Amino acid sequence: MATQMNVPLSFVRRFRHYQKSWRKDAVLYDQVKYHPVKKDHVDPPIVPSKVLMIHRVKPIKGNPWWEKDIIAKLGFREKENKPVFVKNTPEMCIELWRVKHLIKIVPVTTPDNFDAIDDLTEYYAHPTGTIYVTGKLDPARVKATEEFRNSMKRLEYPNVSEKLRLQWLQGALVPNA
Secondary structure (H helix, E strand, O other): OOOOOHHHHHHOOOOOOOOOOOOOOOEEEOOEEEOOOOOOOOOOOOOOOOEEEEEEOOOOOOOOHHHHHHHHHHOOOOOOOOOEEEEOOHHHHHHHHHOOOOEEEEEOEOOOOHHHOOOOEEEEEOOOOEEEEEEEOOHHHHHHHHHHHHOOOOOOHHHHHHHHHHHHHHOOOOOOO
């Protein structure tokens, strides 16, 4: 039981609020204070990537409709898990910030001779964001492939089924009895 003497003492807490003392060598980046480990520490210059590769790491299902809209605007589908490439602009970064818990953002690093790449150059985008140039396509082979795909003589299911249907309607497929 509490007596008259220890009741006032039990409500008094004896601690002092100490002021936080930060080191004086803080470097101010915009509105963030950074405390370097060494006094002569210099950050390397940052060159932001122009293109970002985005991987979806969590499902779309079960999220609010506004996050689903942003994911759909980025180009993701429910069943597919392919990476999407977007420009690194402030508007896109705002959209990515809203769904950052559903995606993984990887900056894309391009090779030095990326400006010399034309339509016939083969390249490979690695999941780490590095683009590798693998070789060039033969223009004659590309032209032959396009001619084959656009050829009317190519037997595809829609073409064959349409021809057979027309012959059936004309009675050409019915044997004469």
